[in-house]
Amino acid sequence: MLDKHEMSSMSDFLEESSVREKMKRKRKNEDENDESEGNEDRLSDLPDGVLLHILSFLNTKHVVRTCVLSKRWKHLWKRIPTLILHSSRFSTVKQFSIFVSNILTRLDNSTALHALDLNRLGNIEPQILKKILNYVSSHNTHIQELGISVSADSSLIMSCVSSCHALTSLKLSIYPRDRYDFDSGILFPKSLNLPALTSLNLSNFVFCGDENGRAEPFLAFTKLNSLVIGSCKARDAQILSISNATLVNLAMHNSSRPAFAKIELSSPCLRTFTFNGRPVHKICGSGLSSVKQVNITAQMYSVNDMSHMVLFSWLLELANVQSLTVSSTTLRILSLVPDLLDIELPSLCHLKSMKIKLEPSEVQLGLPLILEQDMLKKAAAKSRKEVAKLRKAFKTGWQLPSIPEGIVNFLLQNSPSAKVDITTY
Known part of the structure; x- marks a missing residue:
């Protein structure tokens, strides 16, 4: 099996070369002529599982385009286990919304969804977001990787996330729909039951403190290996406590405003510490001694x-x-x-x-x-x-x-x- 680097290179080739060339041939010839001597299609000879694995590295917009290659490819995309939905790939918001709505009604529901990456710059239409979240929820026992970066109603998103107990990787960057309320942040649930989670990436969240003025939002993640915190804040807390026995990689990115006065690190397995921004947090505890x-x-x-x-x-x-x-x-x-x-x-x-x-x-x-x-x-x-x-x-x-x-x-x-x-x- 090829590694990720080789898969990425192959997917780039598929996107930039093979897809375009075969689309040209499709317009010139009938399906039966594509398989004639001199037009040998070695890619299509691969098993469906291998092709779907390769397609999983492509933006979903390009995955759908493969349907014009030949009869073999016409319905293959419908069984893709990974959805990469980025609005930046579309000229207008309307095009993005229409595309998402269409593919979600055409996907083969018997195929388990393993990963979804949604990135919409700016506000996303509520009905489109609801369709995406409903699709995720219908596969909540199988989905392992989930990434959502939008301006939307956070309650709908967090409700969906909390139902996906098989998640191993979660990336959330959520902002309010009201642009005047961007600095408020989204409340992070005190108890989020994701027992298999190993990678967590959060942006623009607010961690609530306890009666001692300490916020400890990551205690429930007993398998957490990698944690990224970006522009997060604390409410009723001066100390952000990162206490995790399995954490290996910690990255922090902040804006110019202080989020909390002190970070208390108690992660004996911590090996990598990455910081980007303005150093404003004092770090205490034994966290850095193992880095x-x-x-x-x-x-x-x-x-x-x-x-x-x-x-x-x-x-x-x-x-x-x-x-x-x-x-x-x-x-x-x-x-x-x-x-x-x-x-x-x-x-x-x-x-x-x-x-x-x-x-x-x-x-x-x-x-x-x-x-x-x-x-x-x-x-x-x-x-x-x-x-x-x-x-x-x-x-x-x-x-x-x-x-x-x-x-x-x-x-x-x-x-x-x-x-x-x-x-x-």
């Missing part, structure tokens, strides 16, 4: 921001990390820590490799100005002459280096033999 791989792409927006100190506190907890990937912006933020290069770092003692990704200036927002102000402040502590010299340099177009001087050696002070790789995004 082997760290990926950080930090951001900073204000001169009064304390992101550099939070970021530094994270590094102090990375006692056993072996692989560190950081953006150049992350290193620039870290350089704002007072007297950083004079500090003896107690962590990063087992580092084997460090990768630095150089970011273009347009993604750094107001950081260059923050760095300039910091340099001027440090120069003022020395003399007015130093300040004047620095102001003149800035005026003539001198720019701060992408990687602050001395910071790489600072991070490698306990692992001087670690390999350093500098790349561009």
Whole structure:
């Protein structure tokens, strides 16, 4: 059996080459001439199960198009076990809605649905969403992978999700239909019975706290291996507790607004920690001590921001990390820590490799100005002459280096033999 990479390559070939060529031939010849000498169709000789497996990697719009290839393919698409419904593949919202409505009435219901990925940019028509959710619910004992990214009524979606007890992978990015209410977030159920779940990806959810001001939304997922949290918030809670005995990979992505003051990590099997956004959460507990791989792409927006100190506190907890990937912006933020290069770092003692990704200036927002102000402040502590010299340099177009001087050696002070790789995004 081919692996995912090979399947993806084969599906790209099918989409970009085979489908188009065979559609052209279909328009030119009758079905019986397609199988004549010189037009050998080796793809159609494969068993149905193999063809359906290949088609599962394609957007459903392209899967349906295969019906014109030959008589063999006319009804094959109706037995597809995976639906990938992305509105970006359609010119108008109306085309997307008509397509979805049509295929859901033509699919072979005797074929179990194993995976569905719905992505609708903006509001989805309520009747179309209801049809999709009803179809999912009718296969709730078989579906294993579910992804929904829409602006819609969350109660309908969460009701459907809660009935799919066989789910192993769940990705939810739900926003209110009212664009003025986007910052409110969707309440995440305190008890969600998904015993087989191993992968969870959440965006724009609100976790409710208990009487102690602690939110613990993931306790029920006893097989969870991978967790992604994006722009989530807490209600009546200052602490987000991620306590899970099986969690291996944790990724966090946040907006510019603080979501909760502290993250309490108690995941002894945690090996990978990925962060993208503004470091605002203090991390406590034993969670980071087991981490082997760290990926950080930090951001900073204000001169009064304390992101550099939070970021530094994270590094102090990375006692056993072996692989560190950081953006150049992350290193620039870290350089704002007072007297950083004079500090003896107690962590990063087992580092084997460090990768630095150089970011273009347009993604750094107001950081260059923050760095300039910091340099001027440090120069003022020395003399007015130093300040004047620095102001003149800035005026003539001198720019701060992408990687602050001395910071790489600072991070490698306990692992001087670690390999350093500098790349561009």
